[in-house]
Amino acid sequence: MMSETLPGGGDLVEFGSGKMRTPDHPLIAFIEGDGIGRDIWPATKAVTEAAVERAYEGRRKIVWVEVLAGEKAKERTGSYLPPATLDTLRQVKVGIKGPLTTPVGGGIRSLNVALRQELDLYACVRPVRYYPGVSSPLQHPEQVDMVIYRENTEDVYAGIEWPSGSAEAALLVATLKERLGVSIDPLSGIGIKPISPGASKRLVRRAITYAIEAHRRSVTLVHKGNIQKFTEGAFRDWGYEVASEFKGQVVLEQDLSGPPPEGLVVIKDRIADNMFQQVLLHPGAYDVIATTNLNGDYLSDAIAAEVGGIGLAPGANLSDQAAVFEATHGTAPRHAGKDEANPGSLMLSAAMMLEAMGWTEAAKLLEGALAQSIADGIVTYDLVRPGATKVSTSEFARSMMSRMQNKGVS
16 A cells, blocks of 8 residues: 555555666655755756656656665754655655765664665666766777676675774673683774675676676676685675576686686686786776675776776665666765856766666666767766866756757767
8 A cells, every 4th residue: 555655646566576666757866965966866867757748758757756775864853864754765665765874873884775774775887888978097998888786785885893992892702812812902992893794695696697687797706715715705606606597698818718608607716916906907808896895895996997986986885676776986075055166976967767667768868868978978077078168067957858859868
């Protein structure tokens, strides 16, 4: 039964086998976001609606549902993440959000992490590709076209830690010495890094499934298993166990003596520190990446830096029953309210959302209009290059909508 808080005229998206079944008038939740969220969300909403209207000529339309998180939620409800927000997201199942402030002091460690853990959004998906016209430090940035699948619920982001000098840290230090013979400086801060087979396998399974369905070339398991053998190394081993489930669809790199057979996805692995060098020197050799949380955090931003920065890096947090798409950057408070921030990350996240909804025509229109605007030199301040024209956030949105209507972007 639909909640009284949800607007009429819309229907709930349903999930089956991890896929969305989208009605013609889906209810989609949005969180405006803090800081520059007030600038980039209206621009993103406008271009998303324009792409849907252009693609489907009124037959389909998103019914937006605002939910509160961050500073706006604190002002209105006294809580940075009200229970009503989580309840609505669980009901609506699909949402998109701007950047959120991490509260200073006690309380929630991170609103983004809290949303992921409360909704079990176990896969953080970050596609990164090059758009012609963007300045890059690489000689061949056009080779960058990678999708990072980052485990979202474990590793250091689980937040299991105690400060130096606390009773909890002292107890753990004493227990480790007494029970396991492990000596640690008694004034150490203590953190625990859990990596489990269940969480690792479902993440890798999703990455391989995507690679097969999207006709990608390879999946690389990235880990630090040479040192952390029973967490990072176990992630690698469990990843190969999952790969064995896809008989006839994948091949292990170690079993190849030449080019891979046509249509098979190559499964390989790399040590995390080496992988940072690889994506700089040989970006074209990597396609889909599956990795643990902290490695994925670093790699996502590093690869984005090769092709214009996180201002053009979209992201999604996915489970088998819910999806929240998001801007991958911070709130940039010094740019807030000035109508100057780059909305690209949130706009491309909206394109990811449309693609996941099965509205591929609208997704292609949106991404194509963004790519064409950049190629034509219509950019926000962070992407200005010689010969380009600097525009505001809202002007960039209008540029995209003009190209959707007048230039046949597809």
